[in-house]
Amino acid sequence: MHLFRNSNPKALFAPLALAVAAVLSPGKGEAGMIDKDGMEPWEICGMCHSLDGISPMAKFPKLAGQRAAYIEKQFRDIHEGRRTNDGGQMQAIVTEVDPDDLPSIASYFAALPAPPPTAPGEDTTSHAEDLFNEGGDDTPACLTCHGSTSSDVPLAPWLEAQHEEYLEKQLTEFKQGDRTNDLDGVMRSIAARLSEKEIADLASYIAAQPRPERSP
Numbered sequence: 001m002h003l004f005r006n007s008n009p010k011a012l013f014a015p016l017a018l019a020v021a022a023v024l025s026p027g028k029g030e031a032g033m034i035d036k037d038g039m040e041p042w043e044i045c046g047m048c049h050s051l052d053g054i055s056p057m058a059k060f061p062k063l064a065g066q067r068a069a070y071i072e073k074q075f076r077d078i079h080e081g082r083r084t085n086d087g088g089q090m091q092a093i094v095t096e097v098d099p100d101d102l103p104s105i106a107s108y109f110a111a112l113p114a115p116p117p118t119a120p121g122e123d124t125t126s127h128a129e130d131l132f133n134e135g136g137d138d139t140p141a142c143l144t145c146h147g148s149t150s151s152d153v154p155l156a157p158w159l160e161a162q163h164e165e166y167l168e169k170q171l172t173e174f175k176q177g178d179r180t181n182d183l184d185g186v187m188r189s190i191a192a193r194l195s196e197k198e199i200a201d202l203a204s205y206i207a208a209q210p211r212p213e214r215s216p
């Protein structure tokens, strides 16, 4: 049975929802709980992140058009306990996936069309736009890393059109030291210099930006 090719998305959702609920129920997190016979390896991810990679719920980041190498890094970081700010949800899933399938899962999501931006929020400020594009008094422009594929800058994800709440959560958790898988603390040191208001404004601004075409 190829669930992914099933024409009715609701029919796809129901059995996967049950399977994921089973895995997430307390004390049942061990590997092998989900019968994945005949499933494409990314279908289990689609349960939360959507098969088109554009999750409707802000607690699940959009993966469509994200850099494959970034998807793989986050997956491995969660698997190996370096990233722990996922509310335990990804942690419950990573053991269900054969690590050999990770490259094809990451390429699947990376190849999907990028999400459309959200409607601009009322609190979008020109200060947030400046911080993002030009940098602030003591923060570099976000685009220096988040708009670049140069090997001279750390591997950073595309941010435009991501869920506003997700962006705000990540920035706040970098600032508070609850997310610590950024190499050399690069994001922790930047987020520490942003105020809560700047973080909220940046999240709102970035979510409303269209994602430019870039090489992976």
Ligand code: HEC
Pocket (backbone or CB within 6 Å): 020, 042, 044, 045, 046, 047, 048, 049, 059, 060, 061, 063, 070, 071, 072, 074, 075, 085, 086, 087, 089, 090, 093, 094, 097, 105, 157, 169
């Ligand atoms: C039960 C729900 C659930 C399932 C199933 C799931 N994830 Fe997630 N995933 C999450 C949550 C929740 C987060 C966000 C954690 C946070 O708030 O920091 C996340 C975060 C991520 C991130 C980080 C994205 C970013 O922009 O930082 C990646 C990559 C990811 N998931 C990949 C996957 C892959 C690949 C699969 C399938 C093997 C998968 N997820 C299955 C819930 C899920």
Ligand code: HEC
Pocket (backbone or CB within 6 Å): 061, 073, 131, 132, 139, 140, 141, 142, 143, 144, 145, 146, 153, 154, 155, 156, 157, 159, 167, 168, 170, 171, 181, 182, 183, 186, 187, 190, 202
């Ligand atoms: C010097 C490079 C650099 C700069 C400048 C930078 N970042 Fe980052 N950022 C990174 C890296 C690297 C990561 C990924 C960390 C990891 O591997 O988990 C990241 C991750 C993030 C994330 C998490 C996204 C996700 O999908 O989970 C957010 C949000 C973020 N940065 C926002 C910003 C904002 C806003 C600015 C500007 C104020 C900024 N960054 C400036 C390097 C940078």
